[in-house]
Amino acid sequence: PVFVCVGGEGPAFEKDVLYRSAHCNDMTELAPQVGALMFAVEHRFYGYSMPNVTNLSTGNLERFLSSQQAVADLKQFRIWAMGKYKIDVEAKWVTYGGSYPGMVSSYARLLHPHLFHAAVASSAPVRAQVDFQGYLNVLGQSLAVADYDVGGSPTCLSVMSNGHDEIGKLLKTDDGKRSLEKKFGLCGENPLDDKWNIAQWVGFGVIPVSGQSNDPTCKGYACDIAKMCKDLIDSAAAKGAFGALEEVAAKELQDSEEECKDITYSLDWGESLEVTNWVRVWQFQTCKEFGFYQTCVEGSGCPFTKGYSTVDFQLDPCVKLFNISAAQVYENVEATNRYYGSDTPNSTRVLWV
Template identity: 30%
Template sequence: MPSEMWVTQRQDHFNDANTKTWQQKYYVNDQYYRKGGPVFLMLGGEGPLGPTWMVDGAWIDYAQAYNAMLFSIEHRYYGKSHPTPDMSTENLQYLSSEQALADSAYFIQYCKYKFELQDNKWISFGGSYSGSLSAWLRLKYPHLIDGAVATSAPLLAVIDFKEYLDVTQASLATTGSGCNEGIEEATTAVEKLLQTEDGRGQLKKMFKLCDDIDIENKLDIANLFSNLANNFEEVVQYNKDNRGFEGGVGANITLDVLCDIMTDTSRGLALQRYADVNSLMLSTYSEKCLDFLYYNMIEEMRISDWNKTDSPGGRQWVYQTCTEFGFFQTSDLVEQPFGQRFPLSFWVQQCKDIYGYRFNADLINAGINRTNTNYGAKNIKASRIVFPNGSIDQWHALGKLDNLPAGSTAIFINGTAHCANMYPAAPTDIPELTQTRMTIQKLIGAWIQ
């Protein structure tokens, strides 16, 4: 595996009076490179950057085909790349997509001289948030990036991402009838049991809750319903994405597995089946019980010491959603089976409780409007970008599917989930996914001519 390397970055690229610097982690793999070949840059996203992607994934096939040099850089504030002594709200002011793009631009210039790559073509890669960064890097720094692969990239920032549950239920429906209906029936049953003390006790036992339910605490109730929905949301988002090569858990749980449980009447009523799904997810992630208390979640997210949090990237990413993107996966869509208990106000309250009094819906919307104005949202105007999206993936609702600027390409892959085309090929891949990887490779070949 490639070793960690470090580059000195400015804390604030947009204020020359700030002379503070920090060390950004990156990796390099030159085993496929031949002089004059292209340079591929994988942008880090909202989590720690590891070396696994430097030796595996679809882009490795592209590197072998075109004799490319490979770099990846860790996003500021994630993993080991710390621009500030801690993650206090004041210190998070240097965390933004604009600063991250400026980091990338400087890194390219740095590598051009350090590795003698002044005349090579550069192609950026990313998936999900870093897919957006890949597209925006091509938009903002076209003199440095010759083409961009922007996989599953949400380009439209929205405060109320109610389409997330719309795509979730549509994806669950692809398994056949009964899954969404079972979830809706179970949700109704949970609502009914909440109304009595005995019912709340029954819910605690069935769903392996860590604490008793306080019916007066609306935020706890919202968090409970959000957690139960999340059991399905996460599985749908990453359904059959071949991510097992990274060593993570849960890759074997698919939406088919969950819907098989929800439609198996031999297990009992829909409520019991909903609880069985919850038990499966707790077991998979080695959790003894479901901690649904809002205060516990907020206390975890308030931890600003780099070394004391159990949620790597959580505090940082939520800050970016509160200041730049929104993306709040609310229950505000009426026609969906998970109930209406985690509305927009629940998510706005989190911004306020985690980071301080100044956060409200107006402030969050101001940041979102600035983001969309800055990058163009779905009206992005830049050539030589490919936008692959999967039909199962909820994030395609905010992505680029049509009305493309000249020279850019959108690929909508029926039957795949989040970032599926980035992962290593597998014998079980559907033909549309295999074709997408081939199309991306051909596009890169045209861009580097």
């Protein structure tokens, strides 16, 4: 058989794909057992195979960046590899991927079942959606999970949630905002007077949470859920939930060697106007195809400060960077679901795990 590790929103792993891969580890473990030939195919515009690294203009992205183009590239790669490596025409091709690459893996099987025998889609959404509230809900649940090497605990989730609730209360007054700016070392004059700055700071947690990678072998401070939870719980025993967030955030800032933490939203999207800024690439795909905006709203299971990181906040870059309106984003996501089948794709031999 032939196994293909499908690329996504980052560079391919070079030779690392032969023995470990964030998206295709099942593939690398199974391949020696069945004598499979392995390939890793990088996604257009991500990593070293960008068509033009100096031109990420909207026009260029419109022409060449889409999941449909990625599937077409996989098809063309298969045709090329068959001749280049003289692969038996009876060999079965299986695609692998995780998250967005998992989606592309499933699409290859859906659109070209005569070329790809099966597909594995790990942690891959089946349906595109604008408001991807479930993402941070699951992240919150993960902080409470101690089993399966996740490293969380109910106490950890409680500290994280309660600390962010306290931040939410302080954000309701000017005095509270000034206090937060001082305690968390935020840059600039009164940055929390801007609602988008607030959303950028609290919507994904005032300290980094390694929800997707969560590598237990990492070496940095609070670099996975287990280490972060230990630091939070130890600190909360003496300083409470809010004090624990403050202390961990201070250590993160110290390690960054920055004098203060910059949460200026306008600076971020302003830099993304530059046609060489790689951040534009995935942002464009969310606006043009998928949405997947990880909101943190009132009444959700998000463990951070709720009510600021809304759909409106996350749709704003679509207008500013690509002139794609909110209404167009919703239409684009619906078109994606119609094309691929949404919750009921018309495909077989796709393993969603």
